[in-house]
Amino acid sequence: SQQGEEDPQALSIQEGENATMNCSYKTSINNLQWYRQNSGRGLVHLILIRSNEREKHSGRLRVTLDTSKKSSSLLITASRAADTASYFCATVLPYAQGGSEKLVFGKGTKLTVNP
Amino acid sequence: DAGVIQSPRHEVTEMGQEVTLRCKPISGHDYLFWYRQTMMRGLELLIYFNNNVPIDDSGMPEDRFSAKMPNASFSTLKIQPSEPRDSAVYFCASRNRRTSPYEQYFGPGTRLTVT
Numbered sequence: 261s262q263q264g265e266e267d268p269q270a271l272s273i274q275e276g277e278n279a280t281m282n283c284s285y286k287t288s289i290n291n292l293q294w295y296r297q298n299s300g301r302g303l304v305h306l307i308l309i310r311s312n313e314r315e316k317h318s319g320r321l322r323v324t325l326d327t328s329k330k331s332s333s334l335l336i337t338a339s340r341a342a343d344t345a346s347y348f349c350a351t352v353l354p355y356a357q358g359g360s361e362k363l364v365f366g367k368g369t370k371l372t373v374n375p
Numbered sequence: 376d377a378g379v380i381q382s383p384r385h386e387v388t389e390m391g392q393e394v395t396l397r398c399k400p401i402s403g404h405d406y407l408f409w410y411r412q413t414m415m416r417g418l419e420l421l422i423y424f425n426n427n428v429p430i431d432d433s434g435m436p437e438d439r440f441s442a443k444m445p446n447a448s449f450s451t452l453k454i455q456p457s458e459p460r461d462s463a464v465y466f467c468a469s470r471n472r473r474t475s476p477y478e479q480y481f482g483p484g485t486r487l488t489v490t
Contacts, residue, residue: 291477302379302466302481303418348418352477361406361470362431363479365418 266349266369274374279336281369283349284329290352292325293363294334297346306334306347311354339373346370377401379482381467387488393455396485399448400469408479409442409452410466418466424450457489 267282283292291310295303309316309325309332316323322335336343350363380399388394400407408423422432427444435442439458444450454461464486468479 293477295481300484302468302483303479304481305478308477361408361423361425361472362420363408363477364420367417 266347266366268369269367270370270372272372272374273339275339275341277339277373279339279343279371279373281334281347281371283332283334283366285332285349285351285366286330287351288354289327290354292323292332293350293352294321294323294332295348295350295365297348297368299345303348336371339371341373341375344371344373379467379469379480381465381482381485383485384483385486385488387490388457389490390458391456392489393453394457394461394487394489396452396465396467396487398450398452398467398482400450400467401471401480402448404469404471404480405447406470406472406479407444407450408468408470409450410468412464412466412484413462421452454487457487459489462487462489 265284273279289311291308293308294306296306297303307318307321307323309323320337325332346368348365348368350365382397405426409421410418411421412418419434421434422442423430424444440454442452464484466481466484468481470479
């Protein structure tokens with residue numbers, strides 16, 4: 261079953277604008293990750309945020325985590341046409357709750373950046 | 376590094392036929408994961424291995440599915456007999472627990488169509 265649910269399902273913006281995608285999940289987590297999938301390709305890891313972290317940056321990416329609301333957001337600043345892809349959040353459950361090596365993925369947000 | 380290699384990239388078969396999907400993980404990685412992606416169900420974990428040993432196969436949909444990892448550089452996912460509802464993209468991913476505790480590296484996927 262899906263742990264994460266991304267919102268919105270689809271997002272279309274102009275090049276140069278910022279894109280924000282949200283992810284909600286249901287149970288406690290060890291960490292939350294974001295992956296990108298270009299059309300017809302495999303997933304690529306973007307960034308990981310641990311349950312004791314609130315914000316993390318990597319280049320044009322900014323991820324926030326609110327464990328009290330069980331939600332995370334991914335912000336892509338100054339978007340480019342090459343950012344067009346689907347973005348997925350994935351959670352890892354705490355080991356004490358049976359979490360191990362499993363990633364549980366949401367259904368993704370399809371981002372289109374128009375030139 | 377060549378990354379995770381999957382073959383074939385596309386497979387079209389008739390209902391009732393046996394299908395074998397292949398995966399070569401990144402050298403040195405000790406975890407291997409098989410996922411299935413469909414529009415309806417998103418990305419689902421089928422099974423994962425640690426040091427060639429199956430650890431969790433709770434995601435394998437039914438007995439028609441089987442997976443093996445005879446050595447550290449090769450894994451197969453077999454469907455016998457195949458059914459139209461097995462049509463999906465199947466991904467293999469690998470990970471090195473020491474160097475990247477949570478990040479998974481995905482292959483390009485095999486698109487399976489069962490007619």
